[in-house]
Amino acid sequence: xxxxxxxxxxxxxxxxxxxxxxxxxxxxxxxxxxxxxxxxxxxxxxxxxxxxxxxxxxxxxxxxxxxxxxxxxxxxxxxxxxxxxxxxxxxxxxxxxxxxxxxxxxxxxxxxxxxxxxxxxxxxxxxxxxxxxxxxxxxxxxxxxxxxxxxxxxxxxxxxxxxxxxxxxxxxxxxxxxxxxxxxxxxxxxxxxxxxxxxxxxxxxxxxxxxxxxxxxxxxxxxxxxxxxxxxxxxxxxxxxxxxxxxxxxxxxxxxxxxxxxxxxxxxxxxxxxxxxxxxxxxxxxxxxxxxxxxxxxxxxxxxxxxxxxxxxxxxxxxxxxxxxxxxxxxxxxxxxxxxxxxxxxxxxxxxxxxxxxxxxxxxxxxxxxxxxxxxxxxxxxxxxxxxxxxxxxxxxxxxxxxxxxxxxxxxxxxxxxxxxxxxxxxxxxxxxxxxxxxxxxxxxxxxxxxxxxxxxxxxxxxxxxxxxxxxxxxxxxxxxxxxxxxxxxxxxxxx
Numbered sequence: 001x002x003x004x005x006x007x008x009x010x011x012x013x014x015x016x017x018x019x020x021x022x023x024x025x026x027x028x029x030x031x032x033x034x035x036x037x038x039x040x041x042x043x044x045x046x047x048x049x050x051x052x053x054x055x056x057x058x059x060x061x062x063x064x065x066x067x068x069x070x071x072x073x074x075x076x077x078x079x080x081x082x083x084x085x086x087x088x089x090x091x092x093x094x095x096x097x098x099x100x101x102x103x104x105x106x107x108x109x110x111x112x113x114x115x116x117x118x119x120x121x122x123x124x125x126x127x128x129x130x131x132x133x134x135x136x137x138x139x140x141x142x143x144x145x146x147x148x149x150x151x152x153x154x155x156x157x158x159x160x161x162x163x164x165x166x167x168x169x170x171x172x173x174x175x176x177x178x179x180x181x182x183x184x185x186x187x188x189x190x191x192x193x194x195x196x197x198x199x200x201x202x203x204x205x206x207x208x209x210x211x212x213x214x215x216x217x218x219x220x221x222x223x224x225x226x227x228x229x230x231x232x233x234x235x236x237x238x239x240x241x242x243x244x245x246x247x248x249x250x251x252x253x254x255x256x257x258x259x260x261x262x263x264x265x266x267x268x269x270x271x272x273x274x275x276x277x278x279x280x281x282x283x284x285x286x287x288x289x290x291x292x293x294x295x296x297x298x299x300x301x302x303x304x305x306x307x308x309x310x311x312x313x314x315x316x317x318x319x320x321x322x323x324x325x326x327x328x329x330x331x332x333x334x335x336x337x338x339x340x341x342x343x344x345x346x347x348x349x350x351x352x353x354x355x356x357x358x359x360x361x362x363x364x365x366x367x368x369x370x371x372x373x374x375x376x377x378x379x380x381x382x383x384x385x386x387x388x389x390x391x392x393x394x395x396x397x398x399x400x401x402x403x404x405x406x407x408x409x410x411x412x413x414x415x416x417x418x419x420x421x422x423x424x425x426x427x428x429x430x431x432x433x434x435x436x437x438x439x440x441x442x443x444x445x446x447x448x449x450x451x452x453x454x455x456x457x458x459x460x461x462x463x464x465x466x467x468x469x470x471x472x473x474x475x476x477x478x479x480x481x482x483x484x485x486x487x488x489x490x491x492x493x494x495x496x
Contacts, residue, residue, distance in 0.1 A: 049315065050353050050360060056313040057346035059339050062107045067308055068301045069101045072292055076109045079290050080265070083124050083229040084117060088256055088263035091287050093237075095273050096294030099337030102269050103235055105294070110233060123228035125151065131240035137248040138212055140240065142205040144232065145219035149202050152225045156199045163192050198225075216251055220258070227261045237268035238275035246279045253286040296336025302328035305338050306345055314349065320361040323348065330369055344368050377465045380442055381473045386480070387427060390418050391435045393474050395445060395461055400471075405460040408433055422480060436461060444470075 055061055066073065072094075082089040096102045110126040117124035127147055134140050167188045170176040182188050202222075205215055223230055232252065234240065240248060255264045268287060276284050297305065306324045327348070331341030347368035352360040384392065394414035398406045412429045419426045427435075436459060440447040447459045463470070474480065 048358070050318045050349050050357075051313060052315050053313055054346060054349070056309050057342045057349075059103075059342065062104055062111065063309065065308065066101060066105055066108055067304045068297065069105050069294070072101075072294055073105050073109055075292050076106065077112070080109065080113055080231065083113060083231065083263075083265065084120060084122050086122060086229065088229065089231065089265040090289040091253065091266045092268070092290045092292060093276070093288050094267065094269045094292050094294065096271070097296055097335050097337070098271055099331075099334075099339035099341075100294040100296055101338060102294050106233055106235075106267055106269060110231065113231070123226065124231070125228055126231045126233060128233045128235065130235045131238075132236040135239055135243040137244045137251075138210075138215060139207065140234075140248050141212070141215045141219045141251075142207055142210075145205045145215060145222050148219070148222035148225070148230075149204055152222055153199060153202055155226060156195050156202075160192055160195050160199075163188055163195070167192075220255065223255070223264065224259050224261050228263075230262055230264045231267060232264060233267045233269070235269045236271070238270040238272040241275055241278060246283045249283045249287055250280060253283055297332070297338055298336060299325075299328045299332035302331050302336065302338060302341045306341055309342065310345065313346075314360075318349075318359045320359060322362050323360050323365055326362055326365045330365070340372075343372060347372060374466065374469060377444065377470065378473050380444065381465075381470055382477075386424065386477075388435050388439065389474055389477060389480060390422075390424065391415055391432055392439060392444065392470070393480070394418060395436075395463060396467055396471050396474070399463055399467060405462060407458045407460060408436065409458070411436065411461065433459065 056063070076092065076094075079092055080089045094102050094106060107128065110128070113124060114126055125148075127144060129140060129143060131140070134143055166176065166180070166182075167185060170182075170185060170188070177183065182191070203218070205218055210218075237249075249266070249268075252264065252266055266287060273293075276288060279287070303324055306327055310319060310324060324345070327341050327344045330344055331337050334340045344365065345368075348360050348364040351367050351371070352364045355364075357364070381389075381392070391411065394411045395406055397414055398410055403410065408429065412432050415432055416426055418424075436445065436447050439445045444463070444465050445461050446464045447461045450458060450460050
């Protein structure tokens with residue numbers, strides 16, 4: 001009799017002779033598993049690439065040709081050609097909205113200027129600084145000083161090597177000194193020692209810690225070390241003035257009266273046509289010797305720009321016929337912003353690649369437009385001041401509880417509760433109304449003044465952005481604390 005506990009179960013392993021593994025090639029089993037095991041990126045790499053050179057569509061790329069900016073480029077070149085004659089070019093202020101080709105044109109002309117200066121053996125340096133990043137007088141002067149110190153070190157090293165070679169040749173053949181500025185080997189040795197002493201004294205400027213006067217003097221000496229014309233390009237110059245005043249521009253604009261060997265010219269690039277209104281009259285007069293305005297592009301011009309870049313950026317036949325006109329039309333609505341048009345075309349291509357599509361079509365452009373708009377909203381909301389975030393969160397809380405066409409009074413009641421919850425200062429209702437107007441100008445909310453008859457007028461407010469994504473950005477701000485705890489209060493407020 002068989003013990004019931006020894007009976008085989010459904011899960012028992014059958015080891016009978018006809019289940020033997022003698023005829024199974026285990027190596028084949030392993031290889032089969034490996035063939036089926038796709039890596040994380042295998043599927044993504046399996047599709048045909050759409051891009052030939054994606055970098056061409058980035059704002060940092062400087063093209064070899066800039067459609068519809070010939071007049072502005074020629075104007076700049078006419079002013080800066082003085083540098084190639086060893087003269088000081090006039091200072092230039094370049095104005096225009098974002099994406100109108102200001103920086104790309106200025107960089108294009110600068111490249112041409114430097115390459116031509118090398119061709120004619122005329123010393124000329126162009127230095128570019130983005131004042132949105134380098135936004136204080138100390139940082140600007142330190143960055144410039146270090147660039148010229150580095151240039152001077154290279155000059156000294158090259159010149160020392162040349163003189164050491166000359167000394168070796170003159171030792172073997174004294175006639176080698178003919179047609180040089182040296183009369184003897186001792187003169188060469190003295191000059192080499194002088195260069196080595198200069199090299200040791202070339203101290204880089206730290207990014208913090210020195211008095212500003214010392215930084216300026218170091219920069220001044222570095223620029224004037226050898227004969228040359230220097231063009232300093234200050235992009236987003238209005239950001240520098242907004243953050244640090246006009247001291248930097250004053251110091252730079254008066255350098256030429258003190259320099260002995262070099263000459264300095266400034267190119268200022270700004271999105272704000274009125275920023276010079278806040279400058280010292282002396283700085284304004286010196287800085288604005290020449291002004292060049294870049295008008296917005298229209299849809300046809302944007303189409304030409306995109307077509308020009310797309311020929312290099314994409315594989316042949318990767319774009320359907322409606323892609324470039326649609327990108328141009330969307331960007332033309334954004335005040336003729338070529339940067340926006342290029343971002344849109346690049347993003348559409350990236351979305352098409354993710355879909356493993358054969359090419360880019362209208363659907364990808366529309367998805368790219370939605371993505372870029374959402375990214376813009378996220379960035380704007382993320383950088384709002386805390387009080388504006390509290391006001392916006394109040395509007396979101398009301399809308400999530402079914403209140404539409406919210407009025408200012410309702411927003412202010414929720415706003416006060418939020419401030420109490422996170423221990424923030426409570427602004428007046430009038431100031432909150434101003435903050436709502438600012439959110440309206442940014443396109444985050446839509447605020448319309450409506451008449452309530454004998455009860456006066458009020459603002460009816462509604463969100464113009466995706467509610468969930470916007471709320472998520474607000475909740476990621478640690479300064480707002482646990483504002484979710486106010487939701488029960490909001491809910492009770494409208495349940496009663």
